Amino acid sequence: MEQDWIFGAIGGLMIGISASMLLLINGRIMGASGILGGLVDGSGHANAKERLSFISGLVLAPFVLTLVWVRPDIHISDNLGVLIVAGLFVGFGSRFANGCTSGHGVCGISRLSVRGIGATIVYLSAGAFAMIVFRHVLGLI
Amino acid sequence: MRNLYAFVSGLFFGAGLFTSGMTDTKKVQNWLDIFGEWDPTLAFVLGGAIIPMAFAWRVVAKRQKTLLGSSFPDVSDTTISKELVIGSAIFGAGWALAGLCPGPSLAAVTYGGPELFVFLAALAVGMFVTPMIKTRF
Numbered sequence: 001m002e003q004d005w006i007f008g009a010i011g012g013l014m015i016g017i018s019a020s021m022l023l024l025i026n027g028r029i030m031g032a033s034g035i036l037g038g039l040v041d042g043s044g045h046a047n048a049k050e051r052l053s054f055i056s057g058l059v060l061a062p063f064v065l066t067l068v069w070v071r072p073d074i075h076i077s078d079n080l081g082v083l084i085v086a087g088l089f090v091g092f093g094s095r096f097a098n099g100c101t102s103g104h105g106v107c108g109i110s111r112l113s114v115r116g117i118g119a120t121i122v123y124l125s126a127g128a129f130a131m132i133v134f135r136h137v138l139g140l141i
Numbered sequence: 142m143r144n145l146y147a148f149v150s151g152l153f154f155g156a157g158l159f160t161s162g163m164t165d166t167k168k169v170q171n172w173l174d175i176f177g178e179w180d181p182t183l184a185f186v187l188g189g190a191i192i193p194m195a196f197a198w199r200v201v202a203k204r205q206k207t208l209l210g211s212s213f214p215d216v217s218d219t220t221i222s223k224e225l226v227i228g229s230a231i232f233g234a235g236w237a238l239a240g241l242c243p244g245p246s247l248a249a250v251t252y253g254g255p256e257l258f259v260f261l262a263a264l265a266v267g268m269f270v271t272p273m274i275k276t277r278f
Contacts (some may be wrong), residue, residue, distance in 0.1 A: 004162060008182040011161025012189020018153035019190065020197035025146045027207040029214050030154065032244035033268070040268040053144040055247060057151025062159040063251040072159075074249050075167035075240070076256045082238055087260040089235025090242060091267020096275060097228025101242045102154075104229070105187060110194035111216065118221045119229040126233030127173040134238055136176060141238065 019106050026050065031103025032058075033094035041095075077141060093123075143209060155248045161186040164249040166240025173237050224278065 019030035028035075028050075035051050038044020044051055066072075077083055094100040097119055099108065104123075108116015134140045162168050163186055171180035201213050236242050239260055246253075246261055 004168075004180070004182045005185045008161045008163075008185035009189040011157040011159070011163065012186035012191075013193060014153050014157030014160060015186065016157075016190035016193030018150045018157060020193045021146060021153065022150040023194075023197050023207075023213070024200060025208045026143055026150070027209070027211045027213050028147075029216075030150065032154075032242070032247065036243055036247065036264075037268040037271070040265050041272050043272070049144050050147045053148040054151035054154075057148040057153075058155040058158075058244070058247050059151075059250050061152040061155035062164065062248045065156065065159050066252045071252055072162075072165060074165050074253050074257070076253055076260070077166070077239060078256055080256075080259055083256055083259040084263045086235045086239030086241065087263025087265075088267040089231050089238065090246075091235075091264040091269075092271050092274070093228045093230070093232025093235055093267075094243060095228070095268050095271035097225050097232060100232060100244070101187075101236075102244050106190045106194055109187070110191040111198040113216065114219045115221065115225055119225055122226055122229035123233030123236065124173075126230040127237040128175055130234040130237035131170065131173045132176065135170075135174060141170065 015102075015106060016110075019102070019110075022054070023107070029103055029107050030054075031099050031107060033091075033100040034098070034103055037091075037095045079140075082141065097123075146209075154244065157186075157190070158245050158248040161189075164245040164253070168240075169242075169245070170237065170240040224275070 022028045022030040035054055039048060039051050099119060104116040104119035109120060158164055162182055168180050168182055171178050172183040241260055249257055
C-alpha cells in the first residue's frame with residue numbers, strides 16, 4: 001500500500017518515544033533481545049519485574065489494537081524447520097552481539113554509536129545476502 | 142514506579158511495532174529482498190524511531206542522573222568485537238529466514254498463530270545457550 005510509509009513513520013515515532021522513556025526515566029537501553037535474554041539466561045533476574053513489565057506492555061498494546069482496529073496476518077512461515085533455525089539464529093546472534101534491531105539499531109544509531117552502526121551494517125548485509133540465498137537460490141521462503 | 146514506567150514504555154513499543162506493520166514478516170522479508178518486491182517501510186520506521194531518541198541522547202549528555210535518580214547505562218564501549226560481527230551476521234540471517242526479530246515476535250504473540258510459538262521457543266533456546274558459548278569463545 002502507498003500509505004504504508006506513513007504508518008511506518010508514525011509507528012517508528014512511537015518506538016522512539018518508548019525508547020526515550022525507558023532511557024530518560026529508567027536509565028535502560030530499550031533492546032528487546034537484552035530485556036528478554038536477561039530473563040531467559042538468568043543474568044537479569046535482579047530486575048526481572050521491570051523486564052516483565054516492559055514485555056507485558058509490549059504484548060498488551062498490540063492485543064488491544066487487534067480488538068479495536070484490525071487483526072493483521074503476519075504471513076509467518078508454516079515450515080517448522082525454517083521457524084526453528086530462524087529462532088535459534090535470532091536468539092543466539094542477538095545475544096552474542098549484545099543487541100538486535102532495537103538496541104543496536106534504534107538506540108545505537110541515534111547516538112551515532114560505532115558498535116550500533118557497525119552491527120546494523122552487518123545484520124542488514126547478512127539479511128539481504130541471506131534473502132538472495134534462501135529465496136532466490138534455494139527457493140526456501 | 143520503575144515497573145509502571147517500563148510497562149508504559151512497553152505499551153508504546155508494542156503499539157509502534159503494530160502500527161508500523163513491522164510484525165508482518167512479509168514486509169520485513171521484502172525490505173531485505175532487494176532483488177524482489179522491495180518494501181522501504183522499515184527505513185521510515187527506523188528513521189521515525191531515531192528522531193526522538195537522538196533528542197533523548199542529547200538530554201542524557203546534559204544530565205548526571207535519570208528522572209528517577211538512577212544512573213544512565215554505560216555506553217562507553219566502542220570496540221567492533223568479533224562477537225559483535227559474528228553475532229550480528231547470524232542474527233541477520235535468522236531475521237531474513239523468518240522475517241522476525243525479538244521485538245515484533247513478542248508484539249505479535251496474541252495474533253501470530255501457533256507457528257509463532259515455535260519461533261519463540263527456538264529463540265529462547267538460542268538465548269539460553271549463548272552465555273555458555275560466549276565463555277568458551
